[in-house]
Amino acid sequence: MAEKKIKVLHIDVGGCEGCASLVLRTLPLLRDRFEIHSKYVEDEVSLRDHYDIALVTGSICLNDEEEVSKLREIRNAANIVAALGSCAAVGGVTLFARGGQEPKPEHRVWQPISTVIEVDYVMPGCPPAPAAVKTLLENIVSGKGYFLNLFASAAKMRKFSGYDLMDDVVLTGLCVGCGACVLSCPTNALQMIDRHPDLIPEKCIRCGTCYVRCPRASQLMIKRFLVKPKVLGGGGRA
Numbered sequence: 113m114a115e116k117k118i119k120v121l122h123i124d125v126g127g128c129e130g131c132a133s134l135v136l137r138t139l140p141l142l143r144d145r146f147e148i149h150s151k152y153v154e155d156e157v158s159l160r161d162h163y164d165i166a167l168v169t170g171s172i173c174l175n176d177e178e179e180v181s182k183l184r185e186i187r188n189a190a191n192i193v194a195a196l197g198s199c200a201a202v203g204g205v206t207l208f209a210r211g212g213q214e215p216k217p218e219h220r221v222w223q224p225i226s227t228v229i230e231v232d233y234v235m236p237g238c239p240p241a242p243a244a245v246k247t248l249l250e251n252i253v254s255g256k257g258y259f260l261n262l263f264a265s266a267a268k269m270r271k272f273s274g275y276d277l278m279d280d281v282v283l284t285g286l287c288v289g290c291g292a293c294v295l296s297c298p299t300n301a302l303q304m305i306d307r308h309p310d311l312i313p314e315k316c317i318r319c320g321t322c323y324v325r326c327p328r329a330s331q332l333m334i335k336r337f338l339v340k341p342k343v344l345g346g347g348g349r350a
């Protein structure tokens with residue numbers, strides 16, 4: 113008998129939709145084990161159904177009551193909720209919004225989705241890589257893997273940015289000069305100077321990618337926020 117597929121809901125609540133297209137790019141990698149429900153691949157998705165995992169992309173506009181209540185429905189509909197991409201995870205570039213943009217100039221305040229609901233995993237990235245999303249989902253199903261601790265701990269971080277990397281790793285002397293942060297930055301806001309990264313503040317969009325890519329920062333984060341990651345346990349329900 114064919115193995116039952118894991119039911120995954122994808123909802124985009126705001127932002128540039130770059131992370132929504134990341135989910136689309138990840139679909140071919142997931143088809144064998146996961147059944148993906150997303151408005152980007154079917155006409156409508158029901159929040160009255162039950163899902164094993166919900167993937168939420170985009171940050172939440174606190175001035176948009178409809179989206180805020182949709183987010184609460186998503187939490188009720190899914191065993192596990194993962195915030196995918198920097199806007200959902202930490203607000204990212206939308207933290208710079210101050211309203212006045214069309215078509216809804218009254219929308220002023222965007223926040224990470226954890227401002228409204230409890231989130232089990234957050235994966236920053238602008239956008240994250242499809243292979244990383246696949247690994248996280250597989251780890252959640254199998255109940256093992258490094259990504260569980262990494263992204264469950266990340267769900268407890270209040271904020272991520274190049275400043276936090278500087279404060280926690282570079283200025284404390286923990287940096288080993290590997291350059292992973294510089295390579296991961298989508299805006300070239302980090303540059304190596306004398307074998308250590310330095311931040312160009314005006315280029316930092318607060319996406320948090322450098323922090324989770326840094327081997328030192330990610331270890332610190334896991335140590336600080338180690339929690340029991342919520343998993344499905346061998347393909348069943350959480």
Ligand code: SF4
Nearest residue numbers: 274297316317320322
């Ligand atoms: S330094 Fe780069 S990778 Fe780090 S938070 Fe800023 S934009 Fe993102």
Ligand code: SF4
Nearest residue numbers: 287288290291293326
């Ligand atoms: S990834 Fe971390 S350890 Fe490596 S250069 Fe950047 S700050 Fe230093």
